[in-house]
Amino acid sequence: MSQHDWDELLSAYADGEVTPAERDAVEALLDSTPAARKALQETRALSQWLRSLPRDDAPPELRAAAMQAARSHPTPVAATASRRFRSYRREWLAGLSAMAMTVMVAGLLSLQFRPGSGPTTEFATWSDETAPAPAAARGPGRPLQRSALEALADTAMEEAPWREARLGRERGEAVRGAAPASTPAPMAAAAAGTDAAMESLAAKEEAPLPKLAELDGVTAEGRVDEVERLREVLPYLRLQDENGQVIGNVELVVIDAQRVANQFQVLLMKNGVQTVDVSTVDYDADVAAAQRALGAAQLEVGKPTSSNDLYAVYTEAPGEPLSKTLEELIQQREVLGMRLQPPLQVGQVVAQNEAATPPAEPTPGLERGLRLKQITDAYLVQKLDERFEEREADLPASALDALAAAEGEPASGYARQADAMNRLSLQSATVRNFSTSPAGNSATAVRGGGATTVQADSPQNQVFFNTLVKLPAPIPAEELVRSDLNYQTEMQQQVRRNAVTGPSPTPATADDLRQMRYRFAQSAPDTFRLLFVFQPAPAPGPAPATKSALPPGR
């Protein structure tokens, strides 16, 4: 244990916040080390001084002012559903309870553009100083209206299947504009009552978010000059992403995109944001499969990094470690510029597995896009462990869950097998042992020559996987497409175990999983989902057609 660790342990010991084993260790140290005893004595003296600081009583007018402010709001009422959420626990998550957050690595750039989709409107709203403030805007740094949303969830559970998309539209339309075509079916009638509730709450909200361009350090184009400003911007990204419908998009201009992307991952891990990786796989086989699926012309794997390549890292974590990581990255003088790009919408990404025959014709709408090669599953383990609802059926929260369950292993086993160096190495980072069928209704994990497949019930079910891929560049602006991203933590809609491993449990319905996701999103209001795109700085010479990896304002 380092000196720092001992010092920290002594501090916790002074507070009585140590385990029995830690206490024994500290007391042994105290017995043998005068310096430790002195440090403990000083800590206790400091505590005493702090506790003896005078504490001001609240001024007499505070109560009256607080009550007056409270009465300006409608009298709160209990939630419509009487049931209380039970704590959701899973044995196979127990081992992961110490994990803070996870990182999803993504190679989603060059995605399919959907004409008329939200981001264009969204970005315009942010940057258009004449646009009216979103009707459903919230104060920065605050979670959305939980009482109305919770009432909706409870009501929906009681009366009708949950429909998440409508809620997302309710919240998002004010900032988003038209909903994407992939939006699920309209909300059930039970949600109609929420409209009035949300309007009422919105009307009584404090001043809506100022326009993004009005924030210090943020230009009309959404450029974020400093990490400090990013902390202010993050709430915007979270607010739009309550239902996993939108993912924030931050572009960093660097010299060596591959190296900095790797550095970024290291810093993320240092700040407690971990990647959940699945065990290694036959890289060559995957490369071959990837090349068959994607076309050698589109993705060159295993070759030296091109200085023009883009790298993307997808993160799902609270704002603090993200900001801290960016700050540290900037302190290393690696970042030449940082820009807030239009967020990505949630949708569907199709990847192909080894067994799939490449389609004779490209998937409609994706013919100009790059597909993901491999996939990595990740999720907010700690949050899931602490906040999930307890359910009768052991419902997998993700394909990884399903796969782990199918293989009879706790998901923590996969996490322990994670190889940090593999993740940091680009070539290995592009290799994962998950793949999905072309229809997206199954996921296959390949390990040690064997394979386990998780079969989804519906061909419409999507399993969301991310990978870090190397994208060929430069990509002409007109060929850049943005496809929608199916969001892993939105969960597979219907999953059941592979028949090989035994009888299938009662499959979760899409509504069940959306409810779980909704509650999870509620329980993690401080979670940001951001795609960090590392773009190499343009070489000196004629200005490139586009400065950004993604067309701005689309």
Add this chain to the structure above:
Amino acid sequence: MNDAPDQTLIDRCLAGQTEAFGVLVERYQHRLYGSLVHVVGSRDQAQDIAQDAFAHAFEKLSSFRGQSAFYSWLFRIALNAAVSARRKTRRISGSVDAHREATGAEPIDTRTSTAPDHAAHVADRQQLVQRALAQLPEEYRTALVLKEMDDLKYEEIADILGVPLGTVRSRIHRARQELRTRLQWALQAEE
């Protein structure tokens, strides 16, 4: 009603007895305000934030699930209110003058040659400790105040701050480290 448990008061308020919330305000206003003064470094700001926090707590009372203590939940709302308040005002620059203006705290001269006499009054030491506390990074200061002044457990602090337990432990330790550095001469004088 004044002695009723928090949950009873909450239930009554949700049933329409708004005055039950007033009891909660009376019960926690001094504790909340007192801690906020040390966290934000300003009595005026602490009052505004406490007022906002109670108002928001009232508004969101139905979302209180009882999984944490009411005060923990309230303090978390107060921290969010503090963040909102900070956004509405200009970010304090790093200059000493700005810091002094914002917090009333002067930089501490820790050179031993200027250290007060060993017989410094308790009030002097309190002032020095207060200033040293005000100069801590906010995240460290908040964790330390919640521990030392609100006497909360690490788990409760983690819940309020929305960070892992290890982060709480680390922040409190680092806060103490910085305080120890700034107040080293005073600590030595106490020996």
